[in-house]
Amino acid sequence: MKKIHVNISQTMLEAEKRRRDELDLLRSRLHLLNGKEKVLMTMYLENGSSFRQIARLTGISDTSIARRINILTERLTDGEYIVCLRNREKFTRDQMTIAKDYFLVGLSMKEIAVKRRWSRYHVRETIIKIKSVLNDCG
Numbered sequence: 001m002k003k004i005h006v007n008i009s010q011t012m013l014e015a016e017k018r019r020r021d022e023l024d025l026l027r028s029r030l031h032l033l034n035g036k037e038k039v040l041m042t043m044y045l046e047n048g049s050s051f052r053q054i055a056r057l058t059g060i061s062d063t064s065i066a067r068r069i070n071i072l073t074e075r076l077t078d079g080e081y082i083v084c085l086r087n088r089e090k091f092t093r094d095q096m097t098i099a100k101d102y103f104l105v106g107l108s109m110k111e112i113a114v115k116r117r118w119s120r121y122h123v124r125e126t127i128i129k130i131k132s133v134l135n136d137c138g
Helices: 002-028 035-046 053-057 063-079 080-086 092-103 111-114 122-136
Strands: none
Touching: 002 035, 002 063, 035 053, 035 063, 053 063, 063 080, 063 092, 080 092, 080 122, 092 111, 092 122, 111 122
C-alpha cells in the first residue's frame, strides 16, 4: 500500500509542477495582451481572483469569464500567434498585426478589416498567407 501512496503523491507533485510552470509561462506572456484581455488575465493570474469575483467586478457572468480566461490561456500557451512570434522574421509588420488580432485576440476578419481600415479581401488573403507560412514551419 505504501507504494501506491508514494506514486499518488509523486503524481500530484508532478501535476502541481506542471501547473506552476504553466502559470509562469502565462505571466511571462501577459505583455502580449492589450486592454480588457490583459486586465482580465492580470486579475486572474497576479491577483488570484476567482471567476466569480471577476464576474462581480465586471458585471459579466462567471461562465463567460471562465470561458474567456480558458481561451486566452490556450492562445497564450501554444496558440498560432506564438508560432508567428517564433518565426517573426518571415512576416511583415502588418502581417504580425493581423496575426495578433486574429489568433491571439480572436477578432473576426470583418472586425480586423474595420479596425485596420482594410478590405475584408486584404485581411482574408493576409490570413491565408500567414497560415501557409505556419504550415511550412511546423
